[in-house]
Amino acid sequence: MKKPDKCIHYTGSINEVCSAGVKYHDVIDKTTTPHSLPCIGSYNPGGATCEKCQLPTAEEIAADEAALKQRIEGIGKARSAIVVACGGHWKKGVPGSNGVIDCPVCEKPKALGFSRSGYNGHIHARCSTAGCVSWME
Numbered sequence: 001m002k003k004p005d006k007c008i009h010y011t012g013s014i015n016e017v018c019s020a021g022v023k024y025h026d027v028i029d030k031t032t033t034p035h036s037l038p039c040i041g042s043y044n045p046g047g048a049t050c051e052k053c054q055l056p057t058a059e060e061i062a063a064d065e066a067a068l069k070q071r072i073e074g075i076g077k078a079r080s081a082i083v084v085a086c087g088g089h090w091k092k093g094v095p096g097s098n099g100v101i102d103c104p105v106c107e108k109p110k111a112l113g114f115s116r117s118g119y120n121g122h123i124h125a126r127c128s129t130a131g132c133v134s135w136m137e
Contacts, residue, residue, distance in 0.1 A: 007055060
């Protein structure tokens with residue numbers, strides 16, 4: 001999710017370069033403790049700079065939050081459909097189950113594959129439609 005103090009090009013310091021092609025090694029300031037990285041404001045106590053650093057706009061942050069909310073609501077809708085397909089909420093002693101149902105999010109027939117654990121009732125599911133719901137509990 002986009003944060004107001006994190007560059008939109010940041011891909012994680014485990015990677016060598018950001019999505020703008022800047023090598024993290026070239027912009028990190030190792031003279032400070034902790035080291036300063038210009039990509040994230042809270043990790044830049046020394047004021048390191050990068051000419052390609054670009055913070056998200058308020059509109060981009062709001063759009064990102066709205067998309068996340070929509071994804072979470074889709075998971076809730078799909079999960080509820082799976083619980084109904086499994087005969088109700090899980091209780092101790094209920095056997096595990098799996099199957100494929102119509103996806104209530106994208107409405108594609110027989111697209112939502114799932115399994116529900118008999119041990120603890122956790123659900124793993126994935127819709128076959130690209131970009132639709134998928135999760136593991």
